[in-house]
Amino acid sequence: MTRIDALLLLSFGGPEGPEQVMPFLQNVTRGRGIPAERLASVAEHYLHFGGVSPINGINRDLIIEIEAELARRGQAVPIYFGNRNWEPYVEETVVHMRDNGIRRAAVFTTSAWGGYSGCAQYQEDIARGRAAAGPEAPELIKLRQYFDHPLLIAMFAEAIGDAAATLPEHLRERARLVFTAHSIPLRAASRCGPDLYQRQVGYTCRLVAAAAGYADYDQVWQSRSGPPQVPWLEPDIGDHLDALAQGGTEAVIVCPVGFVADHIEVVWDLDNELAAQAAGYGIAMARASTPNAQPRFARLVLDLLDEVRLGRPAARIVAQDPVPGFGSSINGTPCTPACSV
Template sequence: MEFDAVLLLSFGGPEGPEQVRPFLENVTRGRNVPPERLDDVAEHYLHFGGVSPINRINLALIEQLRAELEGRGLGLPVYFGNRNWEPYVEDTVATMRDNGIRRAAVFTTSAWSGYSSCTQYVEDIARAREAAGPDASELVKLRPYFDHPRFVQIFADTIGAASGALTAEQQAGARLVFTAHSIPAAADDRLGPRLYSRQVAYAASLVATAAGYSDYDLTWQSRSGPPQVPWLQPDVADHLATLAEAGTKAVIVCPIGFVADHIEVVWDLDNELASQAEAAGVAMVRASTPNAHPHFAQLAADLIDELRYGRTPDRVAGTDPVPGCLASVNGAPCVPPHCAAGRQQD
């Protein structure tokens, strides 16, 4: 399968204070999120001047990916489109059509199967192609990559770097805590079942092994919605409190669920969780996300090469491997159809 372009498809984020509320309304449209919840989240963005770090990171990743492809003899243009903010994927796909792009590989900034992390991007592709009309480019969404060797090694390396910021005494007693975005338990049950949470748990085991840890914890974060609706547990803040009560003096937090420094990372972890740790007398360091790491661009290029050359997907072999989707073409359901269930309700 040959490509004449690449599309980086992401979540989007505001670039100034005046964009924060419209952006959040886009994100939560149809989910019945109370206005006061939007006000709370808006304050997180406004703390950083109303600017999400994700767009800057994605633009840097695009440059890394473009250079990596050129190094492999593929001088392909790399386009950028978002679900919730400019540049909107609909506008980008229209531009690709106008530029005569026939077939593009779509790399999404999510490593997982599941509705929000996979199916919704498939829906974005279908919607954008429909808007572009009959001459729209063929769009091939690359597979989730939670068990790709480069994904595992990036996080193993960043855990090691974070650990290096602790003293030798702190390192000796430090607890490794993985965290990923929580979703409603019912939504997780519908897919797989529990495909998303199983993939996260499996990836955490692979990363921990690669980083040299035999013992670790998996937690969840950034839940929203009515408090009576069960979400994946334990919450990272609750778990930190439990560790502190048990006498833990240092933690290494690895946001394995995120491929870039979203607000959920730089606010929920670097601000709120770090403040909680300091108050509890726990030394906390955070492992970096992949962001625009050169190995992350290499991962994207590897996924493209899997389709170009018909290669077997490159996966780390661990205990009790968890299935993942394969490619999706033009917004068709993933193959196998692990993510075919409907939209989660917050």
């Protein structure tokens, strides 16, 4: 057993008012040379929703669900909330944890994946938070990647069924299932091991499709940014929808398997832009929900926590050997030698 004093939910962050949108986007893109006009274009996506990203609210609701699940189990673990790009910043949160006497905490991140953006960058956040807290900083143990956790697979599989049920009945059986995840630059694709992110996403798609009863499906990418001359993972979901339309597809079920919450890349890129594109083609589109703050997601978090504090075996669905790598990290140290932070 490992003593754990607290749980830190670590996430990406998002604006919660119109005046916060541009400063937030500047935080996200600092050092990447993104033109101001591109930031202004993305800012309009947030302003469409009053300048409020759904992500912070969803995370606060998830914390409430985790606390409720802990109470049902008769357990008490204080939960803290920190972000990379907006308030509450992880640095401030870790200082607060130190001041509250927390000596060792587990860290749950709102990304199921390996790779730089999904894992290594969160390790950098952890290291930065501890640096801000100084010599008395708590030990921080990042919980493992959970792309193959049975509850994650079940939540997405059920969401696909719920989405299919919203389609016209005569189209449900022939609707095309399309999985989508956030694209990344090709130059970053093997930074933490050969194609680790792509392999994990592909593995999850395979598991979810099987659980939902689909023998055939498509896997695509979305929400690329940056200069057009820089290659990113393809095919893009919009280009793929073009191809489906040309092939006579009448209905699609879109599952944003790469996202654990309905944040801006889901509610704008899919529910607005892609939905409008589908409507223009006369294609019926249904979008599967993400886990958000479901009670099952809270149980998943506590499963990961118990793997560390109680030494319980990892809850996983094993459909191939070897499973694309996963691990935990301590104090922001990479979990595998291949992970270059």
